[in-house]
Every structure is written in C-alpha cells, then in structure tokens.
Amino acid sequence: MDSNLGPPLDSHFSEFFGTNVERYEDEQFNQLDMPGGDDFYDITTIFSEGAEEMDHGSLLMTEGFELQQAMNAFEIGEPRLDTGMRDESDNKLPFNPLTSLLPGEVCWIMDRSFAYEMLWHAGNCLPHSILTIQYVHRLSDMDPELLYLRSAVVQEDPERPLELITVVLRSFMSGLMKCCDFSWRRLNEGSTREMEDWQSDKCEVSFLEGVPPVYLHTKLDEADFWLEHSYKVPQQWREPLRARVRLRNVWLQMLGLDVHKDSQKLQLLLSTAKQHLATIRSHPSPEPSPTSPARLAFDPHLARLLTCSVPLRILDVPPVSETWDSLTRFLDDWVEVGRLSSAQNLATWELAGSLQSYSRCPMPAYLRSTSQLTFYDGLLVLHNFMPSWVVERFFLETMGIRYNVLSQAIRERWKGGDGPPFAEMERHFTKVITPQLQSHWQNVPRRRRGLAKLLLPWHKLYDLVVEMTERLETTDEVGFILRQIPNAVLSWRLSVIREVIFSGFQLDLYTSEERAFAYLYAAQTMEKHISCLEQLSGIVPAGTPTKAEIDFNVQYLTALQLISMALFSVVTRLMSFEPQRLQLNFIRRYKWAFLPEYDSITTPDSARPQFPSFLPACKEILEDTYFSPSDYIRLARKILSDLIAQPSHTNYWHSERIKFIGETIAACDTLDALPSTTAGIRTFDTGLLLWDPTQNHPWFPTLSLQGADQRRRQLARPNIV
Incomplete structure (x- = not known):
C-alpha cells in the first residue's frame, strides 16, 4: 500500500535517468513513428452526412454492440467513472507523513x-x-x-x-x-x-x-x-x-x-x-x-x-x-440507546422507535443497528430473556393481565377436544412483535415495507385467537375478559396499518389523487382502533400504566382522526373522479392488503381498505351541510393541547412525545384557515396546501401564509345586510 501511495511515477523516472530525461525523450520521439502511422484524414463530414436522416436522440447500434459496450466506451476518459484518471486539478505536492506541523x-x-x-x-x-x-x-x-x-x-x-x-x-x-x-x-x-x-x-x-x-x-x-x-x-x-x-x-x-x-x-x-x-x-x-x-x-x-x-x-x-x-x-442518541437497554417493556420500545422514525434527523445507521441488536440479537431479547418473554409483556401491557393467569383461565374454560394452542400462539407473537419493534430502527422506506409485510402474520394471529376464544366458556366475568384477547391483537395490527398509511405521506408516495383515500382510510382505521381501546379500557385496572396509556391513545387517535377527516373533505377536489383510474391507483398502492394468502384465513379482515365505498363517502361528506373542516381542526387542536397539559405517565420519552404532539398542534394552527362549511370547500384553493415532510409535519400539510391570512380577513369581515 505504501508503494502505491508514494511519490508519483514521474519522480521515480526522473531520479533514474537524471538530467538527461528531456534529451532521451526527444531522441526516442524522432526515431519512432506515431501509433498507427501519421497519414490521418479528417472523416467528420462522413459521419455528419450519414447522420442527417437520423432523428434527434436516436441511436444506431451495430450487431453485438449493447449497453455494456456503450458504458465501457463512455467510461474511458470520464473522471466520474474512471477512478484511476488524473486531471490537472490533481497535481499536488507529494505527501510526507513526517512533515513537521504546528500545534x-x-x-x-x-x-x-x-x-x-x-x-x-x-x-x-x-x-x-x-x-x-x-x-x-x-x-x-x-x-x-x-x-x-x-x-x-x-x-x-x-x-x-x-x-x-x-x-x-x-x-x-x-x-x-x-x-x-x-x-x-x-x-x-x-x-x-x-x-x-x-x-x-x-x-x-x-x-x-x-x-x-x-x-x-x-x-x-x-x-x-x-x-x-x-x-x-x-x-x-x-x-x-x-x-x-x-x-x-x-x-x-x-x-x-x-x-x-x-x-x-x-x-x-x-x-x-x-x-x-x-x-x-x-x-x-x-x-x-x-x-x-x-x-x-x-x-x-x-x-x-x-x-x-x-x-x-x-x-x-x-x-x-x-x-x-x-x-x-x-x-445524545447514544444516551437514548443506553436507556433503552434497560427498558423492559414493549410500549417504551414502540414509542421510542416510532418517534425516532418520525424525526427529520433520524439516528445514524450505527446506532440504529445497535438498537436492533440491543432488543434482539437473534437468540435473546434484551440479552436476558427468551423470545417468549414478549408474549408475557404483550398481555400485561395491552390488557393489564399476566400471561400465566390468562392461560390458566383459558385452560379452565376450554371446550375443545385438544388443549389450547398456546405453543402456536406464542410462535405467532414472537414472529410479529420482535420484527415490528426492530423495524422502527430501519430507514423509513424499509420500515414501511417491513410493517406492511407484518400485516398478514398479524391477521393470522388474530384469526387464531378468535378461533380460540370461540371455544371457551365466556358467560362469566372472567369470560368477558377473555373475549377481549382478539381486541388486544387487533389493536396492535390497526396501529401498524396506521403507520403504513401515514408513512406514505412521510415518504411523499401519494399522488394528489391518492391523498383523499389515504386520509379516509386512516380515519376509518383509527375509528376501529379507538373502539378496540375503549373495550380494553373496561377490563384494565384503574391507576395502572396500561390504563393511562390506553386513555392517552384514545384521545390522541381521536385528534388524528379529526384532522384526517378534515383533510379528506378538502383534498377530494384534487381528484379527477375517473373511477377506472382511481381504482388502478388504489390496487397498486394497497396491494399489501389483497395478498392471496388472505383467502385461506377464516376470519375476514375487517380493516381491509374498501374502494367501492370511497366515492359514496366523498359524495356524502360534500353534501353534509353541518360538516366543518375548520371546526374539526380546532377540536383536534384542543384535544392535543389537553394531552400536553396532562401529567406524565411515561419516563424519558414523554418529552419527545410531547414535542411531536406540539408539532401536530403547529400543523393545526396553519390548517385553522380551512373552509368552515362544505360550500366553502368547492371554492377553496387546494394549491395553498403544501405537503413537505422534510420541513413540516410528516403526515399533514401546511396552509401557506398567504392563504391563511386571506381566510382570516374573510372571517373578520363584518356581515352587511
């Protein structure tokens, strides 16, 4: 390596021949002919005349001359491709590592x-x-x-x-x-x-x-x-x-x-x-x-x-x-990884991973790789627990009940011939929860793809627990608690669907015509999620962290649903309303929801996107004279402000979550000037909405200052009868 990085070859050449280099070169030049001879003729006109009948940008290729040969020909003499080429700007003095330097x-x-x-x-x-x-x-x-x-x-x-x-x-x-x-x-x-x-x-x-x-x-x-x-x-x-x-x-x-x-x-x-x-x-x-x-x-x-x-x-x-x-x-990110290493609950890992994936300055790859290995190294979870530990934490953090108590109650009320499918259920849990938590420390596009791939395994797990609870005696109070197991699984799956939808805005994947359905689908998903959480809230003991987290998420999802519905009503004007084109875009964008494997699962997917109901929903909301996008935004802002004022029930990451909620409130402030009636939607200039996840909120647009000021002036203008 040292020889390659030493003085240029010209310096060695000069040292070898001494002061007679120039005379030696002149003599050799006079004695040798130019390569190929010296009888060259200019044939530029031949090529110019031959190319007169060709269209601009067309390419004439001889037999056997393909892309690889074209790239090889282009690489010769191209500094950006030929890494061994030296140009005039690369004439530096030779480097001596022992050259003395000032402090x-x-x-x-x-x-x-x-x-x-x-x-x-x-x-x-x-x-x-x-x-x-x-x-x-x-x-x-x-x-x-x-x-x-x-x-x-x-x-x-x-x-x-x-x-x-x-x-x-x-x-x-x-x-x-x-x-x-x-x-x-x-x-x-x-x-x-x-x-x-x-x-x-x-x-x-x-x-x-x-x-x-x-x-x-x-x-x-x-x-x-x-x-x-x-x-x-x-x-x-x-x-x-x-x-x-x-x-x-x-x-x-x-x-x-x-x-x-x-x-x-x-x-x-x-x-x-x-x-x-x-x-x-x-x-x-x-x-x-x-x-x-x-x-x-x-x-x-x-x-x-x-x-x-x-x-x-x-x-x-x-x-x-x-x-x-x-x-x-x-x-600072390293400090967070160190704190995560001692966080022995799934909710903390889910929260910390989601927040860092929303950030405009995500962790560097080294720390994201460290975080993934810290949670699961392929053998142990948190370097201390077997993979089945995630099942215990899931039920404790989602339903407020220990897994051993739950499994004993299932055995006592089992009506089937064989025993409960605990082993199969535990395998399903470890196959979805561990990669889901690790995916938050991947780059955003790969995280979205990873979460979308987990939706099918989550639905298989949901189908398994639905079938299991149907074979239980659930007439007593304990049976009512056991019937909430499918809701616990469904709540996690619905949160994954929400992340997949919103990450499309974060990655700027949606065209203007796709945004309306994305916001509607997000609102529908969150409505189902809120319903699951409210049912789970009825069985979780009061005063526990699980109860506080459920109540927090119900309010948070309600605010996001209100914002999504307000934006859905406004961006419907961005569509061409050509059903065939919209349906093709829908199939392409949501192909992960229509995999053929879903057909072999007994329990239907209640969270699958439904395109046939999309256009009727657009018509219904635009005909609703009582619907007000700006009122929805203001109500969402109030709910989010109340969340910030609530006491913390988490530890280190509470401030980061509050910071993200503050960014959502800032987005609501810019969207406050949306139309107040459905009649105003028809005249609203949708060009004032700006989706820029690199500068603004990753999911929601901002309303340009010019449009917001104009709207405020209209609201402040007195009515003249």
Missing part, C-alpha cells in the same frame, strides 16, 4: 478527521471520507521506534516538535481506524442495509483488526501524558490537543462496550465525551494557510490509488461547527 495545524487535522468520520456515519463511502486521510495509510512510516531503527534524520524545529506527529497524531489516527473497525463490525451485524444505510467497501485497507484495543488505549494515554508534561508544546495548545486526544480515546472505549453489560460505564463515558467536546468547542482550531502542509493531509482523489469499486466523488466538508453538532446529536 494548531495538528488540531485542525484532528477536527477534519472527525468531520470525515461523521460523513461516513451519515452514509457516505469510506474512500470518499475517512480513506481520503493520508495519515491512515502511512501509520508505519510514523512509528517513532522504526524511525530510530532506520536512523532517520529529521531536522528539529522548536515550534514544530516531531512528537506531535509520531506520538500524538499517530495514536489519534490509529484510534480512528480502530473506531472504524468497531463501527464496521456493528453495522455488518445489525439489520441496517448496505448501500441504503452505510457503505462497507474498505478498499482492502487495514482497519487494525488484529490490534488489541488495550494497546491503542495505552498509546492514546501516552500521547495525553506527553502533551501534559512536555515543554515542547506551548501552554495555550496543551488543553485543546489533549481534549481531542481524550475524545478519541473515549470514543474508542464506547464503541468497544457491550451496551447491556456496561450500561453504567457507557453513561459515564458519554458524559465524559460531552465534557471533552465542550472543551474543543471553546478552543477552535485555526484555519491553516493555503500553503500549509496540513492541507496535504487530505486528498479527495486518493480513491484512484485504492482498490475501489465506486466512482470518485469529492465530498463537501461541512464547517467544523456542524461537525460538532452532528457529534453532539450522535452522543
């Missing part, structure tokens, strides 16, 4: 290295980010012990001590590569998808896989000790350098921890990392001069010298303040 320049190199590390965690390729750092390829050349063995003669500069390179920068870069090793392994273990969430191509570069982490911790400690006691470093630069070395050391320790076994140590390290980051912010590194050797430490064209399978791409390095902001968010 401020070393700080700048460390800061920029953190920036490239964050860019990799943001989903960029290694050869475009971390592997553009020259030092990570030349660690052996920076070893102080090997320098003495080679009898290297380096001229000492009091302002630029060599130890800043051989002791400080070398240990920092070694720690960086080991951090990449730990991150790469964790990303490769989890359910994050390569090319969607992260890039695994290491370009055959060593990440110090065989080096023990303890050795690197020792080297970083030695660098910290040298910075603290060496007279060679000015006093004003000791603390900034030490903070950066210590942050790298703490970062390396955190990546090597087991979240479950070392949760307390992880929280301590996270707190320490934030302290070091605060010190770094207060001691920013100066921007090096254009001629500074520190700028040679980063070469965006370095990928052409690596075994790289991706085209060359030069990343825009963000300002250092944005890097520290990204690092702070990374640490």
Whole structure:
C-alpha cells in the first residue's frame, strides 16, 4: 500500500535517468513513428452526412454492440467513472507523513478527521471520507521506534516538535481506524442495509483488526501524558490537543462496550465525551494557510490509488461547527440507546422507535443497528430473556393481565377436544412483535415495507385467537375478559396499518389523487382502533400504566382522526373522479392488503381498505351541510393541547412525545384557515396546501401564509345586510 501511495511515477523516472530525461525523450520521439502511422484524414463530414436522416436522440447500434459496450466506451476518459484518471486539478505536492506541523495545524487535522468520520456515519463511502486521510495509510512510516531503527534524520524545529506527529497524531489516527473497525463490525451485524444505510467497501485497507484495543488505549494515554508534561508544546495548545486526544480515546472505549453489560460505564463515558467536546468547542482550531502542509493531509482523489469499486466523488466538508453538532446529536442518541437497554417493556420500545422514525434527523445507521441488536440479537431479547418473554409483556401491557393467569383461565374454560394452542400462539407473537419493534430502527422506506409485510402474520394471529376464544366458556366475568384477547391483537395490527398509511405521506408516495383515500382510510382505521381501546379500557385496572396509556391513545387517535377527516373533505377536489383510474391507483398502492394468502384465513379482515365505498363517502361528506373542516381542526387542536397539559405517565420519552404532539398542534394552527362549511370547500384553493415532510409535519400539510391570512380577513369581515 505504501508503494502505491508514494511519490508519483514521474519522480521515480526522473531520479533514474537524471538530467538527461528531456534529451532521451526527444531522441526516442524522432526515431519512432506515431501509433498507427501519421497519414490521418479528417472523416467528420462522413459521419455528419450519414447522420442527417437520423432523428434527434436516436441511436444506431451495430450487431453485438449493447449497453455494456456503450458504458465501457463512455467510461474511458470520464473522471466520474474512471477512478484511476488524473486531471490537472490533481497535481499536488507529494505527501510526507513526517512533515513537521504546528500545534494548531495538528488540531485542525484532528477536527477534519472527525468531520470525515461523521460523513461516513451519515452514509457516505469510506474512500470518499475517512480513506481520503493520508495519515491512515502511512501509520508505519510514523512509528517513532522504526524511525530510530532506520536512523532517520529529521531536522528539529522548536515550534514544530516531531512528537506531535509520531506520538500524538499517530495514536489519534490509529484510534480512528480502530473506531472504524468497531463501527464496521456493528453495522455488518445489525439489520441496517448496505448501500441504503452505510457503505462497507474498505478498499482492502487495514482497519487494525488484529490490534488489541488495550494497546491503542495505552498509546492514546501516552500521547495525553506527553502533551501534559512536555515543554515542547506551548501552554495555550496543551488543553485543546489533549481534549481531542481524550475524545478519541473515549470514543474508542464506547464503541468497544457491550451496551447491556456496561450500561453504567457507557453513561459515564458519554458524559465524559460531552465534557471533552465542550472543551474543543471553546478552543477552535485555526484555519491553516493555503500553503500549509496540513492541507496535504487530505486528498479527495486518493480513491484512484485504492482498490475501489465506486466512482470518485469529492465530498463537501461541512464547517467544523456542524461537525460538532452532528457529534453532539450522535452522543445524545447514544444516551437514548443506553436507556433503552434497560427498558423492559414493549410500549417504551414502540414509542421510542416510532418517534425516532418520525424525526427529520433520524439516528445514524450505527446506532440504529445497535438498537436492533440491543432488543434482539437473534437468540435473546434484551440479552436476558427468551423470545417468549414478549408474549408475557404483550398481555400485561395491552390488557393489564399476566400471561400465566390468562392461560390458566383459558385452560379452565376450554371446550375443545385438544388443549389450547398456546405453543402456536406464542410462535405467532414472537414472529410479529420482535420484527415490528426492530423495524422502527430501519430507514423509513424499509420500515414501511417491513410493517406492511407484518400485516398478514398479524391477521393470522388474530384469526387464531378468535378461533380460540370461540371455544371457551365466556358467560362469566372472567369470560368477558377473555373475549377481549382478539381486541388486544387487533389493536396492535390497526396501529401498524396506521403507520403504513401515514408513512406514505412521510415518504411523499401519494399522488394528489391518492391523498383523499389515504386520509379516509386512516380515519376509518383509527375509528376501529379507538373502539378496540375503549373495550380494553373496561377490563384494565384503574391507576395502572396500561390504563393511562390506553386513555392517552384514545384521545390522541381521536385528534388524528379529526384532522384526517378534515383533510379528506378538502383534498377530494384534487381528484379527477375517473373511477377506472382511481381504482388502478388504489390496487397498486394497497396491494399489501389483497395478498392471496388472505383467502385461506377464516376470519375476514375487517380493516381491509374498501374502494367501492370511497366515492359514496366523498359524495356524502360534500353534501353534509353541518360538516366543518375548520371546526374539526380546532377540536383536534384542543384535544392535543389537553394531552400536553396532562401529567406524565411515561419516563424519558414523554418529552419527545410531547414535542411531536406540539408539532401536530403547529400543523393545526396553519390548517385553522380551512373552509368552515362544505360550500366553502368547492371554492377553496387546494394549491395553498403544501405537503413537505422534510420541513413540516410528516403526515399533514401546511396552509401557506398567504392563504391563511386571506381566510382570516374573510372571517373578520363584518356581515352587511
């Protein structure tokens, strides 16, 4: 690798021939003919005349000339595809890893290295980010012990001590590569998808896989000790350098921890990392001069010298303040993962996962992969429980009853020949709940696909418990409780359907003609969900967290249903009302609800979308003279405001849920200017509605300020008789 990254071939050529290079080249040029001879003729006119009868944009291909050959021909000489090509902008001075640097320049190199590390965690390729750092390829050349063995003669500069390179920068870069090793392994273990969430191509570069982490911790400690006691470093630069070395050391320790076994140590390290980051912010590194050797430490064209399978791409390095902001968010998300590792209830995992999937700044892939493995590593749940544990938590958190009590009551009231199908039911539960909770830490498109695939297994489980309860003696009070088991299962399935529908708005999947049905279907789904929760609320003991969560969700879903119905009534004007076209869009969009496997299930799917009732529903709501979209929005806003004022019945994630509810209230504020009557819907300008999940609410549109102000002026205008 060192030979590939050494001086250009031209320099070796010049050293070999000495000063006679130019004379040698001239003599050889005079003696040799041009390749192919020198009797060339211009045939441009032949091609121009032959192409006169061709249409613009058409392509004439000879036999055997296909797309692969065309791409190969295009790649030659194309810098974006030919990673080995050098252009004029890539004529830099050769890099020497032992070039002396000022302390401020070393700080700048460390800061920029953190920036490239964050860019990799943001989903960029290694050869475009971390592997553009020259030092990570030349660690052996920076070893102080090997320098003495080679009898290297380096001229000492009091302002630029060599130890800043051989002791400080070398240990920092070694720690960086080991951090990449730990991150790469964790990303490769989890359910994050390569090319969607992260890039695994290491370009055959060593990440110090065989080096023990303890050795690197020792080297970083030695660098910290040298910075603290060496007279060679000015006093004003000791603390900034030490903070950066210590942050790298703490970062390396955190990546090597087991979240479950070392949760307390992880929280301590996270707190320490934030302290070091605060010190770094207060001691920013100066921007090096254009001629500074520190700028040679980063070469965006370095990928052409690596075994790289991706085209060359030069990343825009963000300002250092944005890097520290990204690092702070990374640490904050890490704190959340640490808290989740000790959360032994399904509702917390469902809430935390859903909220992070709604965020416009979701967790980086590394932490999402860590979260998935923290909940279930393929063998144990939360590294402590068998998969059947999720069944116990399901009934306790959904119905407020322990599974052993429930199963005993089922056995006592069983009327069938064989015993109750507990084993089959437990298998179904573990097959749906575990992947559902893990899916919240996938990227949003894959999360939507994963949730849609779980709807069929959820319905099979619902069919199983319906059949089971039908074979029970349910005439007494306990029997009434047992009859609510299907509602408990259905409530979870309906929440999945709601997430699938709303995620379509978050991903901007729906066309203008599809939004009306999506909002109507969401409102219908939430109406069924509210009914299930109200029936479950009658059997859950008062004063329990389960009871409080059910009451909270009933109010929350009621508000979302009101908003959905108001928007459904308004966006009906965006449709063309061509039944054939609408039906084709419907079949394409909701194909997950009409899989042939549903036909073999005895219990019908009561939550299946129904297109035949869609157009009559549009007509009915537009003919309802008492319906007021703006009143629905105001009522939803009041319900959401009351939820915010309620005391917390959750712990760490209550503030995050309240924050999301606040965003929904803000969406209601902009939608307050919707028409107040169905007559106003016919004249309402739907172009004022803006769906922008990247800036506004992920599910609901905002009404432009111009339209909102105009509506308020109309409402304030006095009536003239």
